[in-house]
Amino acid sequence: MSISRPFELVRDLNDSKHLWKIAVRITDIWYVQLPPKPGHLEMILMDCKGDKIQVSVKKEEFNQWKDHLVENHTYVMHNFNVFHNDLQFKACNHAYRLQFTAGTTLREKEVADIPQFQYVFKKFAEILAGDFDADLLVDIIGVVDKMVFSETQTSLKKVIFNLKDSSGEVMTCTLWDSHALKFCNCYNNITIGEPIIVLLTHARVKEGQGKYPPTVSNSWCGSKILIDDEIPDYQKYKDSFATLTLSCDSLSQGSSQLSQYSNLSDDDRFMYKAEVKSLYEIAALTSAEEITCVTIGTTAMFIVGKQGWYYDGCLKCTKKIDAKDVPFTCKCGTYNLMPTPRYKLDIKVIHENGSGRFVFWDRQCADIIGVSAFELRNRMVAEGEDDPKAFPLMLDMLLARTMAFRVKVQPSYHQSSVMRLSESTVLIKAIADQFGTLDIHTGSTSDALNGKCHLNDMSQYESSVSITADHDPDNLQLLTPAKRMSVDLDLELPQSPIFKSTQLSSSKVAKHIKTE
Template sequence: MCRLSLCWYSIFCKQNFVGFIFGGFHLFVDGYIAFAWFWIYHIFHLELAVLSNFMARIPDKIKSIDGSRETLKLAVRITDLWFVGTPNKFEQAEMVIVDSEGDQIHVVCKADHLKSWKADLKENSTYVMHNFKVVKNDGQFRVCEHEYKLAFIGVTIVREVDLHELPFKEFRFVEFGNVVAGNFVVGLLVDIIGVVDQVLFQHVSSKNTRVVFRMKDLSGEVLSCTLWENYCMQFLAYLNERGNDGPIVIILTHARIKDAQGSYLASVSNSFKASKLLINEPILEIQEFRERLLDLGVKVSPVLPPGDQGSSQLSRGSQLSSKDAFLSKVEAKTIYEINGISEDVVCVTVGTISKIVMNNHSWCYPACVQCHRKTDIQTGPFTCGCGKNNDQPVLRYRVEVMVSQNNDSSKFLLWDRECAELIGQTADEVNRVKIEDGDVDLNASPQAVDRLLGYVLAFKACSKIDASNVDCNNATHPECDSL
């Protein structure tokens, strides 16, 4: 027992291998060689394991990055990756990485380093990365909440490693109600998910391509969304091909929030390159949203207004009449000439909206959600003459304007589709803001209507039409259309 105790004493006194041999020698002398070398083998390997743990550097946690050091080691997954600039010239990579605890940080690889690493950077792959420049995350728009972001430098190391336990991208959806109420971090990009409620405006040209539509979340809250350029084209292409396949649920990542300004409500739009647009994709988040949408009975308007339901090539024009259809078989005239015409004629003119004209009609009228037909029902359910059962009437624009050209002027009517496009809000949205401001009477003209002033538009007019006598029950009004 004394000799055995001596062996253990030598081990715990950190005599290491010499101690092992010493203890082993005594045990060998006493005939305990098998038992001694069993312990020598296992304890020796235990010492090596402890030593290797001291030698192997443990990865840093993203949340611990505070700018105090840049000799970082990170075990991460790239959850988002996008490229900004001209490929192979002035291009940089930007990405979001996540560690084992789910914390995220924004990383930038500028053009001078991208050539070395572009082929190695892949979305959803996992890596061990070393050495970054740590800078403040204080740009106008931020993709992560982290106080800092990382930049590649000359000694940055990126090594792809199989770290399957690292989490994949987790969407961080915002509630529409919080956006509308102003409860958000200014400049922080967000993820949104919602069902398309109605397309309000679309325009495709060589200089400007965008689409504006309303979305609803599962609470029924409405939010306006604008998609620009390639995102717009992706949305319109889907609408053309599969727009009648049922509810359109979209996810927009890294969306920008535009704060409310005056009577303009807060809205969202895509980022220049960072956003991803997912439309009815077969992913869990969209599938669950669709199921809950049905369970909660959230009401959704037709994606396209009634006058546009037959459109088959939305991506080639705006929600207003296309130029070709607008100008076909009509004569261009000045307002002075139109005022002097005594026969029936359809013509086109260009003028500036100089005044909102008040008459015996309000700026809007209650109507069927499907056919735009006017109803006397102010609130509550009703069945329209078209057969549509309505839970509530919807408000449609009907605004009479004075259009000026040089020293001449004439009255024109703008209807719901045109006003919603030009104002940027539906009549119901404008009325809701007006009520919140204390004007509860429907006939009180909202401030938002003044946004029409100053627009220079092309108008198609029928010279014999008296604007005050046009039937609101007619959903299409070519006699006072605009481009």
């Protein structure tokens, strides 16, 4: 009788003990770096039954095992911490997840009965029908059907395109940062007339908003993008897509379509993929689902809270900083000699029988006032006022202004974020015509505002709405793709360091998306 512990199945792992013995294949491996925290390794393990579980290797154990952990190799592993799989975004649907400890041991061993890894792709039809878990990352594959948008000239790099799967269903896909650059490099060097097949792992599914269907994007860390002959069994997938009709005529018109989108007017981009709602309708929303809206209103009065009119933020990412000692390194990795003052102002906005609490952020305030928060604070200090609750008179330039707002409603945070604002009378009228008439207020203090700016008016209609094209510094979450709002599109900004990358061939006939 053997005195060794028997092998146990992945499906049976739970938090009742630490002494486990499993035989597994590493099917995926990636490195996670969230400054200033030390990086760590994430892996997906699969056993002989094909069941999978996610495992974390902290920095200390990573240094011990990094040279021994190889994707697609098989191992015998002992002893883990087992936790409930409460990650905000999960790479597999096991109820538990593992973590290496100082007591973990492993050895590489050929285990013949563990099958080779095969992708299980999420069907587009299921996603479009709402048959998905928003917290579960998925693998997808499709052929590029149409280019939609590309921006690689700025620090916020993104590309948006439509993918079509073998059933002919179409999904919108957004790639960020290094993934966007890789896609553009491939697109620019593909032979004209040839389809582009894209495989994206650990993709995040974003729930649809109103009439707009769900979309997918790469996740913060862990997503890998494989294009054309990088994909295992590429010819099989190429054959499955061969009979599909593509919107951009096998991509030969892709550059033209991209140019047409990029030339949309500012007003069209302002309204892109957003629902028109009045302040009253926004305040009345009861669903926990995030939704992007455009609305109009007039700034009426400041709402004074404990923070004052500015906060101390990072020089680069605008995240709120609570650093007591300077200099310091922000979580985004930026070294700061001193905190940078940034505007943050709560303003009551009214329209007809609705009102809302809007949070104006640094970029919009500076654009309207014409002075940075740093300079304005220095002026106040020079006059003997160093209290952030002492509001400079210059801030009144933000009041009594009728504007159009692009709003991201986030009920789970009891607030919203607006990526853009506009004082275009044409745009304001176009929005107002969709839910009622509006008397446009101009000047510093309109008579129409008198008697309508009492704080107790907020109780019935108030909603908390952030107006920003920057981060909301109080709401950045490190466990999710970082939410940096685009000026035009309400999409998440992930950074995607991956454990290993693939170089693209550039030896084909080129057609160009302009890249940095």
